Amino acid sequence: MQRVGVFVCWCGSNIAGTVDVQAVSEALKSEPGVVFSANYQYMCSQAGQDMIKEAVKEHNLTGIVVCSCSPRMHEATFRKTAAAAGINPYMVEIANIREQCSWVHKDIATGTEKAIILGKAAIAKVNLNTPLTPGESPVTKRALVIGGGIAGIQTALDIADAGFPVDIVETKPTIGGKMAQLDKTFPTLDCAACILTPKMVDVAQNEKIRIFSYSEVSEIKGFVGNFDVTIKKNARYVKEDICTGCGACVEKCPMKKVPNEFNLGMDNRSAIYIPFAQAVPKVATIDPNACNMLKNGKCGLCARVCTAGAIDYTQKDEYINEKYGAIVVATGFNPISMDKFDEFAYNQSKDVITSLEFERLTNAAGPTAGHLERPSDGKSPKTIVFVQCVGSRCDACAEKGKEYCSKICCMYTAKHAMLTRDKYPDTEVYVFYIDVRTPGKNFDEFYRRAVEEYGVKYVKGMVGKVTPEGDKLKVQASDLIANKQLHIDADLVVLAAAIEPDKSARPLATMLTASMDTNDFFTEAHPKLRPVESPTAGVFLSGACQGPKDIPETVSQAGAAASKVIGLLAKDKLTGNPCVAHSNELMCNGCSSCEKVCAYGAITYENKEFRMPDRTTKIRRVAVVNPAVCQGCGACTVACPSGAMDLNGFASNQIMAEVDAICK
């Protein structure tokens, strides 16, 4: 039995106005375990806290019950008081007699009666409290960034700036991501390459940053501060440290008919390739599905022209093990497939393209060297129709598209339309939209400019059908404001495809035990107050993997994620929350029920040796909770059929005691 001290607070007249505090402290005196009971005007004041400390010394208290305001308000205060008085801070319980009693009840008799019952429940609970000590775990001072787009690049640079080593893992042969494929960026129209490539060079030159390109994460174990990650470096058949990126091999390679992913298949590359001129690392990669030498051993031309001797046809996939303290997910997005949108004839005509393809068509480093040409015949288009919300805000067609707004399409379509009219003023440009959404600094001004200065024809309404006819595309659409059908003979149709998270996100989320929403976007720990943290401790989110985002938003989120990582890595040791689950291994039967409901992957199983009553030993499988990972929700305690699992601070017998005290 504890030696409990009860302290009833008046909170001025806040509590004393509707609760007879004197009567409460008198009534609680006779409760089991109570050796001291008092009341005071302001328990949280210095004088009130001193009163608690003195009572602890004088009466040798082992538990404290404060009948006062909500524990959400002053639980931390009174825990500190307890620690200062020399008892374990987790031996304090609060009876909430302000927010949940005196403030909601007007009658003194009922208020007092309820306050006494709440006090009794707190006393019953504190009698079963046990001293708790938060666990400590060391922090590996190295961060992993998964994804090398602008989000990953910015996060890595910011973390490295603070002095911590960072590794970037990128599946493509180069970092740069989607931003490297863009032409100009809204709303300022500066060229994407001009602002991105210097950052890519910064990454390459930063001695704190290592780039694992053409690599993927294959296994993640461990927990916050102590992640154990296996990175698979795919064989690129070129020795990265020797290749100078001169490009002689690319020129000589006879296999020149491989669709170029970087230009979205609108032109071809060779079997050995460097994705684009400013690639980082600037190292050639051999495509094993296209290379003659790798497929049937005939060729070897690249090895002969390589003066550095970097080609290695026998290279194997390599697995690298590394420890990290924090992981940042920056896996980004992709436009959705247009296969299911037959009405727009994307698969029937080469002249129906997506916005990202349009971006490559207008890019000076793209397949047409920046000249706007129709992919089918190379003629310059005279009438262009842009269709917005293709697959976005699509609640009626959930199996085809997405229910959410892709956020960036309104702005890039305005940009495409404006740039087209600027460069080719004799081109007629239509934009079909549901709504034009332009919240953002200087965004609406930008859109107004497209309409007013550049004469882009914005039509509210959707395109119903696109039919290729001769060298024209017959566009059938409705103008909702004029309430009439439109028939336009277009030369080029550009579809603003919805964006979706990268396909690698879901398997990654499983490895990280990080949660995702139904659209496969990563969920943040709190939508407003913790937007760059995943609910899984030590996992942070950067960029479009968390939701559709433009470049300025991505960069600011990347910086925010980096600052959270720096905050974590700056600590030498992590102090955990001691109110975590623990398993009684003598009762555990190893059934895995608890593991299945744990959202954090905190529960593992171990084979342990037990001495049986007949002096034999037996090996049994039992659950083990990792206190550094457990967040203390208690889902496992209810799932456990044998009652082996319990939660510190909210133990089953404690809650039962509260129930009993209330129901007496």
Place this chain on the structure above:
Amino acid sequence: MQVNEHKPLIVAFCCNWCSYAGADLAGNNRLNYPADVKIIRVPCSCRVNPMFILRAFQRGADGVIICGCHPGDCHYTSGNYYTRRRMAALFSMLDFLGIEKERTRVEWVSAAEGAKFAATMNDFVEQVTALGENKRLEDLRCKR
């Protein structure tokens, strides 16, 4: 004048992150609800073992309500989904145990919904009062 009007005893399990904070907000806004409601704080609604509810009924509670974060807003991402399933299973067995289903309820109250908390409690107390005293499961040995 009514004599011996039955005052129900209601146990409310509230999750620390949403509903308990919602109850605090009801207090901050001075929104009245009957003193018959006694709140027990749990970290998450999924901490509530069906045993706790049966124990309350056995000890003479007239109604038990479980409050958690709205689906999708759980502080622990998925705890309230477990609550929803477990309670659906438990409530479906209550008739078999001899307790009216109407004595129980699961309600989602966010930290911003003080008014909803007070309204829910007023409504639930009224509902339980109409059912009268819980005599079927109450264990007389537990009565003082």
